[in-house]
Amino acid sequence: MERRLKLSASGNYSEGGAGRYVVRPHDLLWCAEQSVGADAPAWANPLIARGGPFVVRRAPRASDCLPVGVRGLARHQRFAMTIAADQVMKTVTPEQCAARIERPTAKRRQAIPALDALPALAATLDSRRLCWGVTGAVGYELATDEASCHAASDIDVLIRLPQRLTRRDAAGVVASLAMLPVRCDIQMETPLGGVALADWAAGNDNVLVKSDQGPFLCADPWVRSVAHERASRSAAG
Amino acid sequence: MQRLSLDYPAGAPAAARALAGVVGSGDLEVLLEPAENGRSTVAITTSVDGVNDIWTAVIDRIFADADQPAVALEINDFGATPAVVRLRIAQAMEQAASGAGRT
Secondary structure, three states: OOOOOEOOOOOOOOOOHHHOOEOOOOOEEEEOOOOOOOOOOHHHHHHHHHOOOEEEOOOOOOOOEEEEEEEOOOOOOEEEEEEEHHHEEEEEOHHHHHOOOOOOOHHHHHHOHHHHOHHHHHHHHHHOOOEEEEEHHHHHHHHHOOOOOOOOOOEEEEEEOOOOOOHHHHHHHHHHHOOOOOOEEEEEEEOOEEEEHHHHHOOOOOEEEEEOOEEEEEOOOOOOOHHHHHHHHHHHO | OEEEEEEEEOOOEOOOOEEEEOOOOOOEEEEEEEOOOOEEEEEEEEOOOOOHHHHHHHHHHHOOOOOOOEEEEEEEEOOOOHHHHHHHHHHHHHHHHHOOOOO
């Protein structure tokens, strides 16, 4: 039980160590047994009833509730719900998943290229001194030891970037990860929200930012802008 | 993998081609090309099954104005939400209109 668990009102999840007790998007949560709502699909019922794992979603947060999702094995099996923050008993962050890359068995690594490529991914990102974690199916499998990946799974990676990553450096990371035998889907966690590394590296005028208030386009996700304020306001109104 | 094709009445051909979006979970790629006068087409390939009705509703709304430039959109979807779909298509339309689209 993490005593200092708290909800962030700011929506800035880009900090590494300092924000450790803030529940952030992509964190995995385990809770007390939950009652299953009437709208939950059949495949999600056992997961909800046993209390998780739930994946924290980007969505507006009430003072005492967290937006979460339940993941099924199939790609379309995703169910959105909320849970009371005081029900959370355990959290596993993407960074903690990344610390478990030795968990999969040799047999599992042989069957799943994404699991086999994790040490090479870690070497690449660590050499650039990035604060990173694993999300998606791979992160889920690392955290739960349950077979969640399949042979064609890519690796979803999150990099926390409270400070700007230059477009040139972003392109460098993209290029070095392109050498891996498995496709990596990299999201930068910036002060304004999640941005695809490829979007920023491509040098477009605007990048798409995924925030708790919804997605918006902006020129620079490290600078608060009119677009961001507008997105926040329209979500609040 | 599912494919969906839609078409709509439109105005004059768009000024330029454009490309918006990225390959990645929760996002999509939009390739926009000028289409023949008076008709816009939208071809969607999506990794998510069972969402044709949502797609049709979102795209119908974007193309509700028949005076918009005629475009041929090729969309590769990786599970984008309707809000992301709208932003990425708007981004491509804007690039095409300004003639500054990536090629």
